[in-house]
Amino acid sequence: MEPDSADLSPATVAVHLGREPREPGAQVGAPLVLTSTYIADGPVNYARVGNPTWSAFEEAVGALEGGDALSFGSGLAAVAAALSLVPVGGLVVAPSEGYNGTVAALSDQAQAGRLRMRWLPDVTDTEAVIAALDGADLLWLESPTNPLLEVADLAALLAAASARGILTVVDNTFATPLRQRPLELGADLVVVSATKHLAGHSDVLLGVCVTPDSERGRALSERLLRHRTINGAIPGPMETWLALRGLRTFPLRFERAEANAAALAERLRTHPAVEVVRYPGLGSIIAIDVVGGAQGAERVAGTTQLWVHSTSLGGVESQIERRRRQPGEPLRVPENLLRLSVGIEDVEDLWRDLSAALDGA
Numbered sequence: 001m002e003p004d005s006a007d008l009s010p011a012t013v014a015v016h017l018g019r020e021p022r023e024p025g026a027q028v029g030a031p032l033v034l035t036s037t038y039i040a041d042g043p044v045n046y047a048r049v050g051n052p053t054w055s056a057f058e059e060a061v062g063a064l065e066g067g068d069a070l071s072f073g074s075g076l077a078a079v080a081a082a083l084s085l086v087p088v089g090g091l092v093v094a095p096s097e098g099y100n101g102t103v104a105a106l107s108d109q110a111q112a113g114r115l116r117m118r119w120l121p122d123v124t125d126t127e128a129v130i131a132a133l134d135g136a137d138l139l140w141l142e143s144p145t146n147p148l149l150e151v152a153d154l155a156a157l158l159a160a161a162s163a164r165g166i167l168t169v170v171d172n173t174f175a176t177p178l179r180q181r182p183l184e185l186g187a188d189l190v191v192v193s194a195t196k197h198l199a200g201h202s203d204v205l206l207g208v209c210v211t212p213d214s215e216r217g218r219a220l221s222e223r224l225l226r227h228r229t230i231n232g233a234i235p236g237p238m239e240t241w242l243a244l245r246g247l248r249t250f251p252l253r254f255e256r257a258e259a260n261a262a263a264l265a266e267r268l269r270t271h272p273a274v275e276v277v278r279y280p281g282l283g284s285i286i287a288i289d290v291v292g293g294a295q296g297a298e299r300v301a302g303t304t305q306l307w308v309h310s311t312s313l314g315g316v317e318s319q320i321e322r323r324r325r326q327p328g329e330p331l332r333v334p335e336n337l338l339r340l341s342v343g344i345e346d347v348e349d350l351w352r353d354l355s356a357a358l359d360g361a
């Protein structure tokens with residue numbers, strides 16, 4: 001018998017979905033299929049169109065987000081696919097403090113005349129966001145935002161946009177389907193960088209688009225699949241296989257990382273070298289503003305021994321970075337902001353290392 005994911009909790013879904021039907025002799029592990037083409041007259045004739053390893057990963061991620069998933073070569077490839085849904089000259093409403101790659105993609109397309117932008121200075125101002133929806137073709141949301149960790153009222157914003165017939169996309173990379181399922185809140189499309197929490201081992205880049213199981217959702221999924229196929233925005237089977245292997249432990253890892261983050265956020269609030277702690281009370285990402293400006297922040301990131309000084313997030317290892325060292329980072333992100341991606345190590349080891357680096361600031 002196959003498990004029915006609707007009755008199962010995420011921890012079980014992550015372990016059991018995306019496997020072969022249970023028949024005597026069937027493999028228990030998902031297949032890693034390395035082929036560029038298939039014998040003629042089957043359901044898929046060429047591997048830019050489909051691959052069984054992608055399908056296994058997509059089945060598991062889709063079940064977690066509550067929709068149908070399509071995998072892409074990176075999170076930004078999934079973002080590009082989502083943006084391809086906007087008609088030429090269409091108006092996009094999006095947070096100016098969103099993920100810098102998404103902001104760059106939108107800015108470039110606006111500059112090229114492919115679409116028009118209306119930037120949102122503050123996604124927490126629900127009334128202002130709703131007021132900005134006039135004439136929009138797409139509402140792009142990210143919550144919590146990267147790296148300011150501002151939280152939008154997704155339910156209210158998605159309802160307002162849907163009532164106006166506006167296409168809605170939510171980047172769910174930070175909260176993950178364990179803490180927020182935007183499709184249930186009415187989103188048309190969820191975009192995720194699986195590079196981060198879902199794969200979780202800092203060894204692959206991968207993206208996902210998830211659409212609801214409805215007529216509208218299926219129509220969007222067809223357009224996204226066509227975009228993936230004709231633009232070649234496909235993931236590698238090896239990357240997808242690694243991501244599925246990582247996904248098996250995602251709920252376990254996330255729970256541990258989140259517990260670590262909550263404990264560290266609490267202690268950071270009273271550390272004299274920390275001016276501001278941004279932690280929305282969920283997830284494994286914390287942002288702190290430290291004393292000593294940009295230099296102070298660089299010194300902290302450069303002196304930790306356990307925390308890895310690197311960009312990216314959501315891996316098993318704790319990572320630290322001064323975000324403004326990224327050229328495209330929005331200017332509202334303070335110069336002295338450090339983004340902490342809390343991993344699954346022992347929390348006391350993490351605190352000893354981090355507090356020693358902060359003491360030196």
Ligand SMILES: *Cc1c(COP(=O)(O)O)cnc(C)c1O
Pocket residue numbers: 074075076077099101102142146171173174192193194195196205206207
């Ligand atoms: C990293 C990230 C992306 C882009 O994903 P890649 O896999 O790096 O291309 C998109 N959105 C958010 C919120 C991210 O953190």
